[in-house]
Amino acid sequence: MGSLGWAVTLSLLSVAAYASAAVAQERLAGSGHRGRSRWAAALLLTAAGASLHVVALNFGTVAVVQALGTLTLLFALPIEVVRYRTRISAASWRDAAATVAGLALILSLSVGPDRPALLTGPVIVRLALITVAVMLACGLGAWRAGPRGRAVLLAAAAGVAFGMSSVLSKAVLTSFTTGGSGAVSVPAALLVAVFAVGGYLLGQMSYRGAGLAAPLATVSVTNPLVAAVAGVVLFGEGVRFGAAGLVTVAVAALVMGWGVVGLARRSAATSTAGMSVR
Numbered sequence: 380m381g382s383l384g385w386a387v388t389l390s391l392l393s394v395a396a397y398a399s400a401a402v403a404q405e406r407l408a409g410s411g412h413r414g415r416s417r418w419a420a421a422l423l424l425t426a427a428g429a430s431l432h433v434v435a436l437n438f439g440t441v442a443v444v445q446a447l448g449t450l451t452l453l454f455a456l457p458i459e460v461v462r463y464r465t466r467i468s469a470a471s472w473r474d475a476a477a478t479v480a481g482l483a484l485i486l487s488l489s490v491g492p493d494r495p496a497l498l499t500g501p502v503i504v505r506l507a508l509i510t511v512a513v514m515l516a517c518g519l520g521a522w523r524a525g526p527r528g529r530a531v532l533l534a535a536a537a538g539v540a541f542g543m544s545s546v547l548s549k550a551v552l553t554s555f556t557t558g559g560s561g562a563v564s565v566p567a568a569l570l571v572a573v574f575a576v577g578g579y580l581l582g583q584m585s586y587r588g589a590g591l592a593a594p595l596a597t598v599s600v601t602n603p604l605v606a607a608v609a610g611v612v613l614f615g616e617g618v619r620f621g622a623a624g625l626v627t628v629a630v631a632a633l634v635m636g637w638g639v640v641g642l643a644r645r646s647a648a649t650s651t652a653g654m655s656v657r
Contacts, residue, residue, distance in 0.1 A: 386439025
């Protein structure tokens with residue numbers, strides 16, 4: 380199995396763990412954050428997803444691994460269906476197909492550099508400051524917003540934190556595999572932990588009173604978007620066929636985003652129908 384194959388396989392396993400963790404987090408929020416077993420399940424599943432994700436980054440580009448992360452909602456949908464004993468509708472299958480088709484196009488056109496760039500200390504500091512500023516802005520907006528807006532803004536902050544955590548994870552891996560400076564990789568690794576924990580807590584807060592769909596869809600779009608932009612700017616990642624490839628990837632991203640938002644609506648409907656039956 381080549382590097383891309385390992386990246387895809389490990390990313391899919393990571394996505395399955397994250398999807399299960401998202402359902403566990405939503406149930407935890409619904410119970411008022413009570414229950415040690417619920418906390419343990421959510422934390423263990425999140426840790427498993429994060430570990431697999433980091434290993435996947437060692438085999439693939441940030442854009443590819445993060446794009447695969449959009450499948451989290453696709454994995455969460457059947458889990459919700461089993462939970463509420465409902466069926467997957469034809470519209471949900473269409474949304475799923477759009478998500479997978481858009482993702483397949485992005486994967487087929489994405490290429491990485493021959494030698495990923497090493498991030499310097501000042502660059503890492505600027506990235507950290509920008510990330511914290513965006514997260515604070517989302518947090519302040521959430522404080523003034525209604526329940527749905529609050530959930531979306533907190534989830535957006537979580538997505539930014541997770542996306543930057545992946546970017547910095549890639550920087551640490553690149554530093555180790557290319558013999559870079561340990562002085563840079565140590566603070567970057569600490570920031571990875573800070574942003575990962577911060578993203579988890581913000582994500583947990585976003586599920587309270589808003590269900591699974593809206594927060595998970597927001598994270599599923601924000602996370603890969605942040606990481607993909609950073610991958611292009613910082614690591615020299617790109618696409619095949621020049622301008623035509625860029626246009627195709629942009630269209631594929633829109634199709635994938637449309638599918639993810641559609642899946643979120645179906646998931647919300649599934650949760651509402653299931654709870655009304657109960």
